[in-house]
Amino acid sequence: MKKLRVGLLFGGRSGEHEVSIRSAGAIAQALRHTDNTARYEVLPVYIQKNGIWQTGDAAARVLAAGIAPTNETEGSLWEFPSDCRAIDVWFPILHGPNGEDGTVQGLLSLMQLPHVGSGVLGSAAGMDKLAMKSIFAAAGLAQVQYRGVTRSQVCFNSQALPQVCSDIESALGYPCFVKPANLGSSVGISKVRSRAELTMALDHAASFDRRIIIEAAVPTPREIECAVLGNEEPQTSCVGEISFDSDFYDYATKYIPGRADLQIPAQLPESAILRVRALALQAFEALDLAGLARVDFFYCEATDEVLINEVNSLPGFTATSMYPLLWEASGLPFPQLVDRLVQLALERG
Ligand SMILES: Nc1ncnc2c1ncn2[C@@H]1O[C@H](COP(=O)(O)OP(=O)(O)OP(=O)(O)O)[C@@H](O)[C@H]1O
């Protein structure tokens, strides 16, 4: 039987470049696992931080090393590696902007080849927190109150700024969270408690994105995550929880080992688990997601409320990431999970 050639696309032009390399390393290993090796051949395709695509030995070396090379090869963005022609199905595992946001998904669709994960609409809607939350609102999903502003409203218009801040204060109050609409890993996010902090946080978020979201803070939330797998009839995994000591799940807590703990399954009331799983499916459908997504929630113990926070259409996929661990705990080991994802890509075409 001829092996299916899987183009494993990783790295990318985002702050989550290094995580992507580690996710791809774990996926490559799973595709070469004894259960899969007879069926799949992995062709690594590495997008350097400068945007140049690498294949062959250069990409394989990055995958094996698990870290980005110190010196990037120069080249032309217009010279697409010709050995990509051999690929039968793409497995993009790029986190954040320029990879999880529909840009690469559009390119792969133009190549007329199947790819793992969501298409352009689902990826873009899942990346932009303002677009995502307005789709959640239209679908009637429980979430925090929020407002959106643009960079031009907060940076180049000092006369309008006090009114913008007053509107935010009366709609949301303090504390509130200020976030760039299109980023990940908590980069550019601030929790603010006063007008002075709010104006600084708006300025900071505006340095990352034209679009900014401000959200009412959920008091002492528990952070709950659920994995979704499938196309037309998606399934949910068991539910996990992340706990930590910091004020919120910020960049350092996410990436400094030992700062956060995962509990799988989460110790929640059964009725809350059922609501989490139902909301995860509703969000997946509302955003037109496909293949996979991790859906993140806040659970408020005092009120027994479950609020949806966000979806990640290409979640972290290292051996210690929540998405594969949730499936492992739900009876689907890592090698079977990646096999299923490739099969779902082929089904969707
Ligand atoms: N409205 C809120 N109320 C309480 N805590 C919040 C709120 N919004 C964000 N947080 C805290 O900030 C963290 C990061 O927020 P969010 O998940 O929106 O950012 P992100 O950068 O998109 O994350 P990811 O890396 O999952 O893509 C949350 O996990 C939570 O700890």
Ligand SMILES: [Mg+2]
């Ligand atoms: Mg998050």
